[in-house]
Amino acid sequence: MTATRPVSTPRAGYGAMTLTLPGADRKRKPAAYSFRVTYRAPDPAEPGCVMTWQVAGGREPYQVALERLKSGRVRWHCSCADATYRGEDDHLHACKHVRGLHDCLPPVG
């Protein structure tokens, strides 16, 4: 077996990290959330989906996605209720999952 996949092939990797975020309980006690990378684009500068994460540790599992727009800017998406409802009215609003990830990544534009 000598066949190796080209490094640029998108794949589900083993990248995962745990972040401490305000918890889902009423007191927002800090809780551990795990972020597992489920997709990485071969070229992060190309418009489209750059990366996606599966978030565990909250009330439900959530999906976070980082999208590269044609303008070169990026937009974050999260499937949690906070992002869905508050993000609709305020496009600059970022839920705690997105804020936590954002703080752990290099500047992406």
Ligand SMILES: [Zn+2]
């Ligand atoms: Zn969220």
